[in-house]
Amino acid sequence: MDQDPQIVNHQETVQHMDQDLPPLEAEELPLSRSDLHTQYISILQKVLPHMGKDQHKIVSALVMLALKLDGIIGKDLSPRDTKMVNTIKESILSNDDRLESALMVAERILKQSK
Numbered sequence: 001m002d003q004d005p006q007i008v009n010h011q012e013t014v015q016h017m018d019q020d021l022p023p024l025e026a027e028e029l030p031l032s033r034s035d036l037h038t039q040y041i042s043i044l045q046k047v048l049p050h051m052g053k054d055q056h057k058i059v060s061a062l063v064m065l066a067l068k069l070d071g072i073i074g075k076d077l078s079p080r081d082t083k084m085v086n087t088i089k090e091s092i093l094s095n096d097d098r099l100e101s102a103l104m105v106a107e108r109i110l111k112q113s114k
Contacts, residue, residue, distance in 0.1 A: 031069075036069050036070070039069060040065060040066065040069055041109055041112070043065055044061065044062070044065060044106070044109045045109055045110070045112060045113035046113075047061055047065070048061060048106055048109060048110050048113075049110065049113070051106075055093065055099065055103065056089070056093065058102070058103065058106045059089050059092050059093060059099070059102050060085065060089055061106075062102055062105065062106060063085055063088045063089050063092070064085055067081075067084070067085065067088075072084075073085070
């Protein structure tokens with residue numbers, strides 16, 4: 001049985017992120033919001049260049065990394081996780097203000113990485 005292309009696409013994005021996530025020791029948990037933000041920026045600086053100009057991939061990366069760092073989704077995406085990511089992603093993509101804001105965040109992070 002073939003996998004849903006949405007799941008495969010999201011799993012590829014998660015694999016990029018997993019390569020850049022440092023291992024967490026039990027005594028390091030929970031991370032402060034500031035530490036999570038720093039980690040979010042650092043990982044996106046490494047991941048976003050692989051997304052090109054594809055708005056769907058960029059928004060997926062922003063959403064999935066936020067959910068991953070907050071512990072809402074794990075390393076392997078279930079169909080339920082994929083549905084949640086797609087719902088959030090489509091909510092952003094279907095609203096011009098949200099999309100503009102997300103793309104501005106991504107652009108600012110990319111500029112910081114250079």
